[in-house]
Amino acid sequence: MTTNSFFSSVDSFSENLSKNNIKVCVIGIGRIGLPTALSFANKNLSTIGVDINTELVNSINSGKYPLDDEPEFDKIFDKVTKNKFFSATDNISEALTKSNVVILSLPTPMDKNCVPNYSALFSVAQDLHDFIQHETLIIIESTVEPGFIEDEFIKIVEGKNKKLTCNIDFSIVACPETANPGEIFSDFHKLPRLIGGFDEKFSQITAELYHYVFNVEIIHLPNCKTANAAKLTANVFRDVNIAFINELAMLFEKMDIDIIKVIEACDRKYNFQAHYPGSGVGGPCLPVNSYQYLNTARKTFDGVLRMIETAREINEHMPHHTVEIVVDALNESEKSIKNSNIGILGISYKPNVADIQLSPAEEIVKHLEQLGAKIKIYDPFYKSQNIFSHMCSNSFDDVVENSDALILVTAHDEFKNIDPKILFSKMNTPIFVDTRGIMNIESAKKSGLIFRGIGRGGR
Incomplete structure (x- = not known):
């Protein structure tokens, strides 16, 4: 990249950073993007958030913080909107022309065939081609497959006729986010950041920027694809190990072995990493990341990553296995699943957040409906909301009263x-x-409950 007073050297960038001269644009201000933008603004860097959701943009600009389940950022939001270091817009062209650093925090969901959908990134890549300032640093926090940036994204930014050239007109660095919903503030200031780019200087500049904002360890990686591979591997490791535990759980149910006792004993060994069974693995990360690797294998060598593929099959079976457990318990009580009143406790994909992306609860509800069950849902984060074509109850007691079975799907603190x-x-x-191992078996049975659990032994 040619000379720019901001980016001519790491020292020059650091000097401008300390003087708050750097202007930041965060594209995608959802669950991760908004906290990211607020973090930069909190360091007195002029930051603009871009989103196609006009309602969200207007709400933010009217002073309403939208992430009630992300503590600490509400205070930062009030501060940086009041002192005008942060605002939101749906006008991407205007935002790009005013920014030196552009951070992409866009969703990378799957389509109905479990193929990663990068349409949001492709669209923004074209906007970057059309509107970025000369010598812009583009930081991609979105989780993508190794090689996606090098093989696909960069070509759109440069353009078919190479109107722009990487490392001359702009530079790209990958810094995949690794925060957990509900714990983003803590994770932002605790977890190391992975950084890899096309150019060593701009990787160093990005490291300087993220250390300045978050004060965390920086892990330098040789390029974008290595950084993205590190992010995917950490998450897919969990998906595979959860599948292993889920498979054992189904075995232990037939052997009258409580898998929680087994895991607790194993966890006393120094090199064991505890994973727990459940009704499925949801959210925007683990399932998607596994399919990203499977997609990479298909594109790279027309092959299959058998362990990951099998893990996905096991974890995707768990909602159906959960329903099988319910049917078995009803049979023990000489009741049919048809017309039985089934209460669902929790529909978020993880505890203590309002997020139902790929939640196993959806498949459980669908399967129960197919069997003719009558369903009520209670989740403290979705009171009186229409979710999965059901109006969620406003109270726990409403779901419990006169139910024939309760399924605890999400281990909310409540x-x-x-x-x-x-x-x-x-x-x-x-x-x-x-399905989450939170109730004591002895207490449940002593009270008279017909207790079932994922991997919690037999009847």
């Missing part, structure tokens, strides 16, 4: 102290299916 005696007294048929 559910961790459920009194099994109260459940027994209010339910029509006292079946409780714990």
Whole structure:
């Protein structure tokens, strides 16, 4: 890249950074992007957030913080909007022409065939080609397959006629985000950041920027694809290990072995990493990341990553296995699943957040509907909202009352102290299916509940 007073050297960039001369644009201000933008603005860097969701943009600009389940950022939001270091817009062209650093925090979901959908990134790549300032640093935080930036994204930014050239007109650095929803503030200031780019100087500049904003360890990687591979590998490792535990859980159910006891014992060994069974693996990361690797294998050598593929099959079976457990318990009570009143406790894909992306609860609800069950849903984050074609109940008691079975799908804090005696007294048929291992088996059975759990032994 040619000379720019900001980017001519790492020292020059650091000097301008300390003087708050750097102007930042964050494209995609959702679950991760908004906290990212607020973090940069909190360091007194002029930051503009871009999103196609006009309602979100207007809400932010009217002073409404949209992420109630992300603590700490509400205070930062109030501060940086008041002092005008942060604002939002849906006008990407205007934002790009005013920015030196552009950070992409865009979704990378799957299509119906489980193929990663990069349409948002492709669209923004074209906008970057059309509107970025000469000598702009583009930082891609979105999770993408190794090689996507090098093989696809950069070509769109440069243009068919090479109107722009990487490392002359702009530079790209990958810095894939690694924060967990519900814990983003803590993770932003605790977890190392992975950084790899096309140019060593701009990788160093990005490292300087992220250390300045977040004060965390920087892991330097040789290029974009290595940084993205590191992000995917960490998440797919979890997906595969959860599948291993889920498979054992289904075995242990037939052997009257409580998998929680097994995991607790194994966890005393120094090199064991505990993973837990459940009704499925959801969210925008683990399932998608596994399919990103499977897609990479197909494109790279027309092959299959058998372990990852099998892990996906196991984890995607778990919602159906959960329903099988319910049916078995109803059969024990001489009841049919048809017309039974089934209560779903929790629909978020993980505890204590309002996020139903790829939640196993959706498949559980669909399967129960196919079998003719009557369904009620309670989730403290979705009271009185229409989710999965059902109006969620406003209270826990409403779902418990006269139910024939309760399925705990999400281990929200609100559910961790459920009194099994109260459940027994209010339910029509006292079946409780714990898919997250939060209820004590002895207490449940002593209270009279017909208890079932993923991997929690037999009847």
